[in-house]
Amino acid sequence: MAATSTRKEALERISKVFHDALERMIPAEEDQRLRGETFRDFELQAQEFKAALIPALLEERARLTDSAEVREAGCCPPCGSRQTRWAAAPVQKEIRGPDGVIVLTKQQGRCRSCGRSFSPSGS
Ligand SMILES: [Zn+2]
Secondary structure, three states: OEOOOOHHHHHHHHHHHHHHHHHHHOOOOOOOOOOOOOHHHHHHHHHHHHHHHHHHHHHHHHHOOHHHEOOOOOOOOOOOOOOEEEOOOOEEEEEEEOOEEEEEEEOOEEEOOOOOEEOOOOO
16 A cells, blocks of 8 residues: 655645635735735635635645555455455546535555445555
């Protein structure tokens, strides 16, 4: 089992997403106009900020888990058989969370005994 990203890569991506989202809400250049007039406008901008940052944070955190990528499909969770294989190449799966769409890479195993497919990482 292995992570599919390094901490350095994760921190760089999250920092860039954070900085870009913050720059959209509060541009560093004083001559750039601030968007919005009301507190409600500011709240909506804060939600945009969160929607940009949280998915990137969750995607990078998932890539850092030891089970992000496994070498063998392992045992079939439903029947326990070791007669398993990879079903196909890993797929990108979109998950809609409360803070936006999160894209995760999922490996898929298939059982030769019962025919079911499963996620070897348990995700
Ligand atoms: Zn099975």
